[in-house]
Amino acid sequence: ETGVTQSPTHLIKTRGQQVTLRCSSQSGHNTVSWYQQALGQGPQFIFQYYREEENGRGNFPPRFSGLQFPNYSSELNVNALELDDSALYLCASSRVLRSDTGELFFGEGSRLTVL
Amino acid sequence: QQQVKQSPQSLIVQKGGISIINCAYENTAFDYFPWYQQFPGKGPALLIAIRPDVSEKKEGRFTISFNKSAKQFSLHIMDSQPGDSATYFCAASDSNYGQNFVFGPGTRLSVLP
Numbered sequence: 001e002t003g004v005t006q007s008p009t010h011l012i013k014t015r016g017q018q019v020t021l022r023c024s025s026q027s028g029h030n031t032v033s034w035y036q037q038a039l040g041q042g043p044q045f046i047f048q049y050y051r052e053e054e055n056g057r058g059n060f061p062p063r064f065s066g067l068q069f070p071n072y073s074s075e076l077n078v079n080a081l082e083l084d085d086s087a088l089y090l091c092a093s094s095r096v097l098r099s100d101t102g103e104l105f106f107g108e109g110s111r112l113t114v115l
Numbered sequence: 116q117q118q119v120k121q122s123p124q125s126l127i128v129q130k131g132g133i134s135i136i137n138c139a140y141e142n143t144a145f146d147y148f149p150w151y152q153q154f155p156g157k158g159p160a161l162l163i164a165i166r167p168d169v170s171e172k173k174e175g176r177f178t179i180s181f182n183k184s185a186k187q188f189s190l191h192i193m194d195s196q197p198g199d200s201a202t203y204f205c206a207a208s209d210s211n212y213g214q215n216f217v218f219g220p221g222t223r224l225s226v227l228p
Binding site: 004031033040041042043044045048050055056058090092094097098099100101103104106107108109 | 119121146147156157158159160161164166204206208209210211212213214215216217218219220221
């Protein structure tokens, strides 16, 4: 069973540009979550998808959007990039929606730098 | 009310010693409290977790102590090893809202050989 894989691992963008980050969940995982981890901070919840529908969102503006596909892959899109968007973006997946009944597996993240 | 506070920010322990990390929360709807371990360049990995119906959970060298009335919980690492050197995050969730975790700011643990 493969783990959660993310691409690209590193990327540099300039302010105002758009970025798409990709994630491949573990097979059979119907829940995917995205987190933003600023340097030296804990991960912060962006949103989660359950069976291809957004099912919960953190305190992030609408320029952060996502998709979940039937093949367990997922995307995080960020429009109109700002300097504060520079962070490690973590994708995580689980077999179940409830947090207390299924482990959340994280990928190694995509490091985004906005200049 | 959504915050999870964590201390200390960094911790240095000798090999064989006990590492203790403390967390506190405000939201009484939280009902699941995991601890994650993160090595440099890696994503967080679940270490151990507890529900509020028990006061302590032990797995190997790792123990969570939970005080529901004080809204505090802590991680104890017994016989700390250099391989335990990593950043540790406490987290909390209301399980009715899926895999939506609130993480603490992290504790960087260094275990000296």
